[in-house]
Amino acid sequence: MSQDHTLNPEVMPSEPEKATLEGKNKFLGFWFFLGGETVLFASLFGTYLALQGSTMGDNTPEKLFGLGLVFIMTMLLLTSSLTSVYAIYHMKNNDFRKMQLWLGITVILGFTFLGFEIYEFYHYIHGYEFTFRSSAFGSAFYTLVGFHGGHVLFGLLWIVTLMVRNAKRGLNLYNAPKFYIASLYWHFIDVVWVFIFTVVYLMGVI
Amino acid sequence: MAENTNLDYQKKKNKEEMKQQVITFALMIVFTIIAFAMVLSDLDKLFVVPILFLLAVVQVIFQLYYFMHMSHKGHEMPAFMMYGGIFAAFLTLLGLTVLVWW
Incomplete structure (x- = not known):
């Protein structure tokens, strides 16, 4: 049996992301990484909680944050999480075109989210002169939310790269783990956002 | 078949x-x-x-x-790593917030 045949079986196994040793290793290694990411974001959340009261003036969370924008951003990211679930559903049914389509929708939603976030930061900086250097609250806020935004950007570039690189290959046991892991990363970004909108925005204005 | x-x-x-x-x-x-x-x-x-x-x-x-x-089955190690991460995250949050309590 040639390697090509091994990676392109006539019938896909039920869990194509874990059918090869490389896939299994990627799966385990990536979950280890997510465990570490949890601690990384916890340190940023802890810093934010400790410094959110140090506002150096009247640029306070209550004055700055607008819940309407945050609600739209939350809905965008939550929906993009579902669309990437659809992509993995089609991956498991070995339907490459539909998987690419749903990943494309995920990417569009993700970029829209990022656009809103850039608008938000722009609004704070130019409308309120609230910058990274304004106060300890400013530093902690931009570090935490900006770091999440950086993760969103990285995830988007990752998914787009996978889509372009494998566009002509179709789905096989070599790239199925890659798609699966990118979708795990995307869900994790939404996990972090759930805590950001709760701890930073909702608890900030209450 | x-x-x-x-x-x-x-x-x-x-x-x-x-x-x-x-x-x-x-x-x-x-x-x-x-x-x-x-x-x-x-x-x-x-x-x-x-x-x-x-x-x-x-x-x-x-x-x-x-x-x-x-x-799903086969997620014992992922669960272990995530709960390990959550435990360390809890300690981190506790440490940083207790620092500024008073």
Whole structure:
């Protein structure tokens, strides 16, 4: 049996992301990484909680944050999480075109989210002169939310790269783990956002 | 033939899981709306904050177990790593917030 045949079986196994040793290793290694990411974001959340009261003036969370924008951003990211679930559903049914389509929708939603976030930061900086250097609250806020935004950007570039690189290959046991892991990363970004909108925005204005 | 039956079964199983995930998504949307509505209403802060936190934790459990498939078999090591991470995250948060308590 040639390697090509091994990676392109006539019938896909039920869990194509874990059918090869490389896939299994990627799966385990990536979950280890997510465990570490949890601690990384916890340190940023802890810093934010400790410094959110140090506002150096009247640029306070209550004055700055607008819940309407945050609600739209939350809905965008939550929906993009579902669309990437659809992509993995089609991956498991070995339907490459539909998987690419749903990943494309995920990417569009993700970029829209990022656009809103850039608008938000722009609004704070130019409308309120609230910058990274304004106060300890400013530093902690931009570090935490900006770091999440950086993760969103990285995830988007990752998914787009996978889509372009494998566009002509179709789905096989070599790239199925890659798609699966990118979708795990995307869900994790939404996990972090759930805590950001709760701890930073909702608890900030209450 | 045997493989075909297996494939049909697999597709059906995937479809059922997808249905479950859509229900999970609907619940997460509802939780999000409740959270935002609670903040907009003039309820007592001491009452709202724990509920907001609880809603966030439930949403994250949904993400991990349904969207990220942690409820499936073969996720012992991922669960171990995530709970290890959450434990260290808890200590980190505790340390940093206790520092500024007084």
